[in-house]
Amino acid sequence: xxxxxxxxxxxxxxxxxxxxxxxxxxxxxxxxxxxxxxxxxxxxxxxxxxxxxxxxxxxxxxxxxxxxxxxxxxxxxxxxxxxxxxxxxxxxxxxxxxxxxxxxxxxxxxxxxxxxxxxxxxxxxxxxxxxxxxxxxxxxxxxxxxxxxxxxxxxxxxxxxxxxxxxxxxxxxxxxxxxxxxxxxxxxxxxxxxxxxxxxxxxxxxxxxxxxxxxxxxxxxxxxxxxxxxxxxxxxxxxxxxxxxxxxxxxxxxxxxxxxxxxxxxxxxxxxxxxxxxxxxxxxxxxxxxxxxxxxx
Numbered sequence: 121x122x123x124x125x126x127x128x129x130x131x132x133x134x135x136x137x138x139x140x141x142x143x144x145x146x147x148x149x150x151x152x153x154x155x156x157x158x159x160x161x162x163x164x165x166x167x168x169x170x171x172x173x174x175x176x177x178x179x180x181x182x183x184x185x186x187x188x189x190x191x192x193x194x195x196x197x198x199x200x201x202x203x204x205x206x207x208x209x210x211x212x213x214x215x216x217x218x219x220x221x222x223x224x225x226x227x228x229x230x231x232x233x234x235x236x237x238x239x240x241x242x243x244x245x246x247x248x249x250x251x252x253x254x255x256x257x258x259x260x261x262x263x264x265x266x267x268x269x270x271x272x273x274x275x276x277x278x279x280x281x282x283x284x285x286x287x288x289x290x291x292x293x294x295x296x297x298x299x300x301x302x303x304x305x306x307x308x309x310x311x312x313x314x315x316x317x318x319x320x321x322x323x324x325x326x327x328x329x330x331x332x333x334x335x336x337x338x339x340x341x342x343x344x345x346x347x348x349x350x351x352x353x354x355x356x357x358x359x360x361x362x363x364x365x366x367x368x369x370x371x372x373x374x375x376x377x378x379x380x381x382x383x384x385x386x387x388x389x390x391x392x393x394x395x396x397x398x399x400x401x402x403x404x405x406x407x408x409x410x411x412x413x414x415x416x417x
Contacts, residue, residue, distance in 0.1 A: 123297070126297070127293060127297050130157065130293045130296055130297070131285075131289070131293055131402070133153060133157075134150075134289045134292055134293060135284060135285040135289040135290075135293075138150050138153055139201065139282060139284045139285075139289065140201055140281075140282065140284070141199055141200050141201045141284075142200060142201050142202075142203065142316075144178070147181065147199075147200065147313070150199065151167070151181055151183070154183065154199070154311070155167070155183070157296060158183070158185060158296070158299065161296075161299045161300045162185060162186075162299055162300070162303070164185065164186055164187065165183060165184060165185040165186075166183075166184055167181055167182070167183055167184075168181070168182040168183075168184060168324070169181055170182075170324055172320060180313040180314055180320050180321055180324070181313050181321075182310060182311065182312050182313055182321045182324060182325065183199075183310075183311040184308060184309070184310050184311075185299055185308065185309040185310075185311075186303075186305070186307060186308030186309055187305050187308060188308050188310070188325075188328075188329065190305050190306060190308075191305070191306055191307060191308035191329075191333065192306045192307075192332060192333050192334065193306060193307050193308075193333065193334050193335075193336070193417055194307075194308050194309070194310055194325065194329065194333060194334070194335050194336070195295060195298075195307065195308070195309045195310070195336050195338065195414055196309070196310045196311075196312055196322060196325065196335055196336065196337045196338065197288060197291040197292055197295055197310075197311060197312070197315075197337070197338040197339065198288055198311070198312050198313070198314070198315020198316065198321060198322070198339070199288070199292055199311050199312070199313070199315070200313055200314060200315055200316050200317070201281055201284045201287070201288070201289075201316060202281050202284075202287060202316040203281060203316070204281050205281070205394070205397070206394075207394060208391045208392065208393050208394050208397075209287065209340075209391065209392040209394075209397055210389060210390070210391050211339070211350075211371075211379070211381060211383060211389075211390040211391070211392070212369060212371035212372075212373060212379075212390070213371070213389070232271070243261075244261060247261070283397055283398040285342070285399070285400060285402065286340050286342050286343050286382075286392070286396060286397055286398075286399060286402075287316075287339075287340050287392070287397055288315065288316075288339060288340060289342075290340065290341050290342025290343070290402055290407070291338045291339055291340065291341045291342070292311065294338070294341050294342070294407050294410055294411065295309055295311070295338060295414075297411070298410075298411055298414050298415065301411075301415050302414050302415050302417065304417065306417075307414075307417050310322075310325050312324070312325060315339075322337065326374060326376065326377075333376065334376060334378065335374075335376050335377045335378070336377070336378050336379075336380055336414075337377050337378070337379045337380065338380045338381075338410065339379065339380070339381045339382075340381060340382050340383070340392055340396075340397075341380065341381070341382055341406055341407065341410050342382065342402040342403050342406060342407055343382030343383070343392055343396045343397075343399070343403060343406070344382075344396055344399060344401070344403045345382045345383055345384050345392065345393075345396055345403075346365060346382070346383070346384070346385075347363060347364045347365065347380070347381070347382055347406055347409060347410075348364060348365050348366075348367055348379075348380075348381050348382075348383055348385065348390060349361045349364035349365070349366045349367070349378055349379070349380055350367055350368065350369050350378065350379040350381065350390065351368065351373075351375070351377065351378040351379070352368060352369070352372075352373055352374075352375050361378075361380070361413055362409075362412070362413060363409030363410075363412065363413065364380060364409070364413070367385075369388060369390065380410065380413075382396075382403070382406055
């Protein structure tokens, strides 16, 4: 299989077959496939399982490739996928992400509850009033209500987006394709969990990595928009990156991180339009620019 064919195979797998990586089960399926793909390229990888606190019911998983202890440059991206959104994606704006998700969940859940109430009033109550307690329709109705409440529970947690080619499968596959070419002991890769929620995976890496190290966070790299290299540190660790427009942002972020993103810039804001989030084609030029940069480290 040629490199181009391998990339196409990965794109199909992670943007189609395993495109939803939001629930615990979906992430387990992804991790099994991802570890198989990584092990075919390199054997210096490991999975870091952790919880935010001892009683946390959820276990997070980071996948590291390379020597994380010796590395002075770590390339990161997140593998989980976002919930359905109805507006443009604003980088570094956590409040907007929370508001967008909350309002969409409230609207869909309320509409669903109203629909369920109308069905109960117009169908269920008249049927029960007619004395049809034990019948095929009543049994089917009970099954229907069980399914209704299961869906309502999922709805309150947010529906996983099915448009994940750009966010963030494009970055995932881009880095997967670079693993074989970049094997310097000073460069490592981190595929982190919870990038679409609380950044638990990235915070774990930043907290555990001691000493001087530069982090590059790759996000939505395959979008059909310009590339930006964004950091807060313009004195000690700021550097020109060929193919990326170097800039800063007033948004609060860790000084050790340079964010490599595909976006449109509006003043001090960096945005990926909703149409770009839902696009079905990868910007191959952006992928090539990222590949050349990482291979040159």
